[in-house]
Amino acid sequence: MPVDVRLPTVLRPAAGGAAKVVAEGETVGEVFADVVRQHPGLRDQLLTPEGTLHRHLNVFLNDDDIRYLGRLDAKVSETDTLTLMPAVAGG
Amino acid sequence: MARYQSILEMIGDTPLLDISALSPNRRVSMLAKLEGANPGGSVKDRAALRMVEEAEKDGSLRPGQQILESSSGNTGIALAMIARVKGYPLKIVLPENVSVERRQALDVWAADIIDSPGSEGSNGAMRRARALAEQHPDWWFPYQYGNPANPQAHYEGTGPEIWRDCPEVTHFVAGLGTAGTLMGVGRYLKERNPEVQVWAVQPPTGEMVDGLKNLDEGFIPPVFTDNDGFDLLDRSKMIGARESIEWTRRLTEVGVFAGISSGAVVAAAAKCAEEIEEGVIVALIADGGWKYLSTGAWTGDLDEVTERARRIVYF
Numbered sequence: 001m002p003v004d005v006r007l008p009t010v011l012r013p014a015a016g017g018a019a020k021v022v023a024e025g026e027t028v029g030e031v032f033a034d035v036v037r038q039h040p041g042l043r044d045q046l047l048t049p050e051g052t053l054h055r056h057l058n059v060f061l062n063d064d065d066i067r068y069l070g071r072l073d074a075k076v077s078e079t080d081t082l083t084l085m086p087a088v089a090g091g
Numbered sequence: 092m093a094r095y096q097s098i099l100e101m102i103g104d105t106p107l108l109d110i111s112a113l114s115p116n117r118r119v120s121m122l123a124k125l126e127g128a129n130p131g132g133s134v135k136d137r138a139a140l141r142m143v144e145e146a147e148k149d150g151s152l153r154p155g156q157q158i159l160e161s162s163s164g165n166t167g168i169a170l171a172m173i174a175r176v177k178g179y180p181l182k183i184v185l186p187e188n189v190s191v192e193r194r195q196a197l198d199v200w201a202a203d204i205i206d207s208p209g210s211e212g213s214n215g216a217m218r219r220a221r222a223l224a225e226q227h228p229d230w231w232f233p234y235q236y237g238n239p240a241n242p243q244a245h246y247e248g249t250g251p252e253i254w255r256d257c258p259e260v261t262h263f264v265a266g267l268g269t270a271g272t273l274m275g276v277g278r279y280l281k282e283r284n285p286e287v288q289v290w291a292v293q294p295p296t297g298e299m300v301d302g303l304k305n306l307d308e309g310f311i312p313p314v315f316t317d318n319d320g321f322d323l324l325d326r327s328k329m330i331g332a333r334e335s336i337e338w339t340r341r342l343t344e345v346g347v348f349a350g351i352s353s354g355a356v357v358a359a360a361a362k363c364a365e366e367i368e369e370g371v372i373v374a375l376i377a378d379g380g381w382k383y384l385s386t387g388a389w390t391g392d393l394d395e396v397t398e399r400a401r402r403i404v405y406f
Binding site for chain 2: 064085
């Protein structure tokens with residue numbers, strides 16, 4: 001099922017300037033595979049060579065960081081939004 | 092005791108206020124740890140004091156030595172107050188897009204402000220400070236993102252205070268900046284009761300740091316990784332500017348005048364209350380509202396205030 005994937009400014013050049021990609025999948029991992037199929041330039045931005053989540057990428061399923069929801073195995077449904085953000089610190 | 096020799100003795104031991112009137116679930120209590128009660132006005136007094144005292148103890152900070160730190164505001168303000176009292180000159184690298192009051196507060200304590208580009212956020216300020224520290228090895232650079240005294244202040248202060256005042260705590264919710272509060276309090280509470288859940292809250296960062304060239308310029312504080320943050324945290328929530336401001340306003344219903352990041356924290360606490368059957372949530376209110384009055388957060392049109400808040404660093 002299609003979900004909206006929102007990209008931060010830093011990732012948009014690799015997606016032809018798009019701020020949003022609509023992609024299919026039952027899990028975050030499947031959605032990412034579809035995003036990469038549409039925009040191969042995003043492959044190395046989203047995932048490590050081993051296929052795990054990029055260290056400096058935070059992925060929120062609606063408002064929840066997927067690292068605490070099963071990472072790439074987190075289930076998604078049609079009304080969900082994935083928001084990608086660079087990891088930065090405050091203080 | 093309410094009589095003190097030094098303002099620095101007044102840091103910590105902050106009040107814990109029952110704000111269950113704001114809980115969306117009557118079987119879930121909510122309490123607010125009011126860190127705005129610290130003399131420097133924020134939770135950062137704790138980490139700043141601890142970093143200074145540890146450095147004085149181990150000799151890396153000597154009388155009259157120049158201090159340099161990067162900060163999006165509160166750590167800088169806390170260090171500035173402490174440096175003023177203790178007689179250290181202080182330079183703070185500050186992103187250009189912080190609220191005007193954060194800048195004014197640094198001026199109160201006579202800190203030198205070094206501007207860094209707003210589009211690079213706190214990370215840009217940190218990179219600039221690290222470069223300056225390398226050029227000036229005679230300066231003391233506390234480096235709050237990697238200084239173990241930062242989480243230690245919370246492991247030995249904030250955490251035990253919460254446990255003393257509320258041993259029935261089931262959830263702890265706080266903002267994620269350097270991760271000092273979450274790591275220190277989280278580790279302490281879980282050692283006392285492994286069932287305690289620790290939730291982090293952060294603002295959306297995508298637009299704020301549009302100066303980032305690529306993801307490799309992103310940053311995870313060593314304070315987070317050194318404390319196994321990914322294992323320690325149970326959840327991490329992203330709360331947007333609008334919801335943060337709505338909850339900053341709702342806090343005034345119980346008399347709490349808090350900063351915008353605290354609105355985000357209480358918004359996440361309310362989501363937590365909706366999700367669980369019953370429990371006791373402690374939410375950390377990092378600072379008071381004073382430094383955000385210029386944003387119009389409490390009185391302005393919500394759309395306009397939200398837009399204004401999105402353009403500044405408020406975490």
